Amino acid sequence: MHFMQSLQAAWAGNNSLVCVGLDPEPAKFPAHLKDRADAVFEFVSAIVDATADLVCAYKPQIAHFAALRAEDTLERLIAHIHVKHPGIPVILDAKRGDIGSTAQHYVTEAFERYGADAVTLNPYLGRDSIQPFLDRADKGVILLCHTSNPGAADLQDLDVGGKPLYQHVARLIAQEWNTHGNCALVTGATWPEQLAQVRALIGDIPLLVPGIGAQGGDVEAVVRNGRTAAGSGLMINSSRAILYAGNGTDFTQAARNATIELRDTINLFR
Ligand SMILES: O=C(O)c1cc(=O)[nH]c(=O)n1[C@@H]1O[C@H](COP(=O)(O)O)[C@@H](O)[C@H]1O
Structure with a gap:
């Protein structure tokens, strides 16, 4: 199924806008898992x-696996999600962005090697760096627009011809890059005003919104400022606040x- 169809079905089927971020940090694992050979996958x-x-x-975050030399675990994890929980889309958080010929290899990495349904990308190299991803109409192309970190303002809020740069990014993606209807944008929960501005520019295009939980973003402001008219359109990500909600033998119940x-x-x- 296409990413956008899977997302719509999961939004409706689970009545949920929650995206769980899968960011393994073994130092935070429950004690009973720490010494196990396959602890990350478990x-x-x-x-x-x-x-x-x-x-x-x-949303598995690739650096959290690569830093542990656990790319094979990431492959197994995504395969596990597809087999055990078919229909729940997997976003590979890789924030790629490179010249077109190299981008083609990142396409293969995300969609063939890892079997992801969507990937996060940095749009700042321009359209040709994103085109190989846009051409995959079945896959989600999730582009950074206004990120959650404090330094987001350094460049993304710069005034460019009377408007902040992130608004040019939002408009460009919505009006020119989204020809296959497979684009989504990243806007951080920690910047609710910018979130509202982006929603006003992009119609019903989905937003991936990280930054609640550990980064302190306000859920009510995110939903009120980012929802579509139908009360949807958001993938609200939480990683650490869910993964490490508990650190005992009942950690899965705490995460649930x-x-x-x-x-x-x-x-x-x-
Ligand atoms: O693209 C992302 O997922 C992302 C964009 C952004 O602006 N801010 C942001 O925190 N993220 C990712 O979202 C996750 C947030 O994790 P928590 O702060 O633990 O919920 C991490 O995997 C980040 O890499």
């Missing part, structure tokens, strides 16, 4: 199995409870 797959009926997507709480809080404001 941890992240257990979190997935405990939350799959509560989410609209999963944190996900339920987030889903229900979001749904209050839709």
